[in-house]
Amino acid sequence: xxxxxxxxxxxxxxxxxxxxxxxxxxxxxxxxxxxxxxxxxxxxxxxxxxxxxxxxxxxxxxxxxxxxxxxxxxxxxxxxxxxxxxxxxxxxxxxxxxxxxxxxxxxxxxxxxxxxxxxxxxxxxxxxxxxxxxxxxxxxxxxxxxxxxxxxxxxxxxxxxxxxxxxxxxxxxxxxxxxxxxxxxxxxxxxxxxxxxxxxxxxxxxxxxxxxxxxxxxxxxxxxxxxxxxxxxxxxxxxxxxxxxxxxxxxxxxxxxxxxxxxxxxxxxxxxxxxxxxxxxxxxxxxxxxxxxxxxxxxxxxxxxxxxxxxxxxxxxxxxxxxxxxxxxxxxxxxxxxxxxxx
Numbered sequence: 001x002x003x004x005x006x007x008x009x010x011x012x013x014x015x016x017x018x019x020x021x022x023x024x025x026x027x028x029x030x031x032x033x034x035x036x037x038x039x040x041x042x043x044x045x046x047x048x049x050x051x052x053x054x055x056x057x058x059x060x061x062x063x064x065x066x067x068x069x070x071x072x073x074x075x076x077x078x079x080x081x082x083x084x085x086x087x088x089x090x091x092x093x094x095x096x097x098x099x100x101x102x103x104x105x106x107x108x109x110x111x112x113x114x115x116x117x118x119x120x121x122x123x124x125x126x127x128x129x130x131x132x133x134x135x136x137x138x139x140x141x142x143x144x145x146x147x148x149x150x151x152x153x154x155x156x157x158x159x160x161x162x163x164x165x166x167x168x169x170x171x172x173x174x175x176x177x178x179x180x181x182x183x184x185x186x187x188x189x190x191x192x193x194x195x196x197x198x199x200x201x202x203x204x205x206x207x208x209x210x211x212x213x214x215x216x217x218x219x220x221x222x223x224x225x226x227x228x229x230x231x232x233x234x235x236x237x238x239x240x241x242x243x244x245x246x247x248x249x250x251x252x253x254x255x256x257x258x259x260x261x262x263x264x265x266x267x268x269x270x271x272x273x274x275x276x277x278x279x280x281x282x283x284x285x286x287x288x289x290x291x292x293x294x295x296x297x298x299x300x301x302x303x304x305x306x307x308x309x310x311x312x313x314x315x316x317x318x319x320x321x322x323x324x325x326x327x328x329x330x331x332x333x334x335x336x337x338x339x340x341x342x343x
Contacts, residue, residue: 003046007031010051012067019043026068030101042279066115070131073102077159078127081166094150095159099131103138103155113139114165116294126165126173129247134158136243136285143284144239158209162214164194176255191216191225211240218276238278242268242285245277262298262317262338265290269317287316297342305342 003016010032016025024044025035046235076098105112113135120132146154154266165173168190172183177219179187193277198204214237215225219230233241249264259267265286272282291311298306306321306328318330321338330336 003031003036005033007032007051013051013061016044016046017044021157025062026072029068029072030065032101041209051279055337062116063118067119068093069102069105069254070116070119071157074128075132079133081127081163099134099159100152102135104153104260106135106142113289117292125251125253127161129141129251130290132158132160132161132247132251133240136246137240139279139288140182140239140243140285141236150236152342153205153207154236154239155250156205157208157236158243160194160198161210161211161215161244162194162199164190164192167193167197171302178255188216188224198250207234207236207320210234210237214239215244216217217241219278220275220277239281241279243279260340261289261293262340264315283313287311287313288317290316294342298338299340299342301339302336306338308338 010031012025012027012029012031015023015027019042023043024032024039026214029035076096080094080098089112102116106116114117116132116135120128134155135158137158138151141151141154165187168186172179172186175183191213195209198209198212205253214228214233217226217228217237218239218241219233221227221229246264246268249259249267250261252258268277268282268286270275272279294308294311296308298307298308298320300323304323306323307326308319309322310320312318312320312331315331318334319338320327320329322328327337330338
């Protein structure tokens, strides 16, 4: 039996190998027309039992399905962007085709982002961080009610925002300790390096250029490289900045461990309250992320276990929790703080 166009949209329960033993498709792959076309060039082992319809959200199959989509995107992204190290740009159509399955899924499935949170990795930080920022930027765009074109544009802005780091000495990028002042100034140049590299493509969307140059700017003027303020920072770049900071905080870095969800969201809220990030972007995003963890058990700073019951729109980082048979609104009990998930 062969895979045909009738199987597009199905999910592989097993890896598919060629007769000679080469891996052709990974378990969890969602079959598309390109997979079907490529398989025509090979003889391979296949049985109808290898296929799965759209899996249930709580199943192991769904976890592997999301994991495979993410890993495939990382591999494709890294392959496409190796051209940047040679100072040339990849075709933008290739980038769009690589990310579109994840973005389509993100817009159609509210549970998808929760699984992305579980499967995302940082084996090659520059690539995975850029992919993650593309995903989070798209999610925030969806939460802001933007149309599909702007959501896809945000995904591309996320993918390209840190390309300038590929032109910086890897020893500085991967340094495990604190950077010297000279090294920090060199790191900051990734914004202008990325902008100059991307502008060589005359057809590139100006928002992608703005994202590369301005994603470290802050509303109060404390950012770099230009120190611009408020409305001078384009709205889509403000979204990109929130996604960038969220993923940077929640990732493992060479110089520090990753922050847990509650520390990360608390820092985002602080940045919004200090007028560095846009509160109208931060608050809905934090509320959405935390709402994915309703009914989960957390540990408090007094050592007690609690269950998350309700997320407020105006102060999402201070939810209503349940301790034993008592409901506690953390907005009214600020001496209590969620430290982490109990498990």
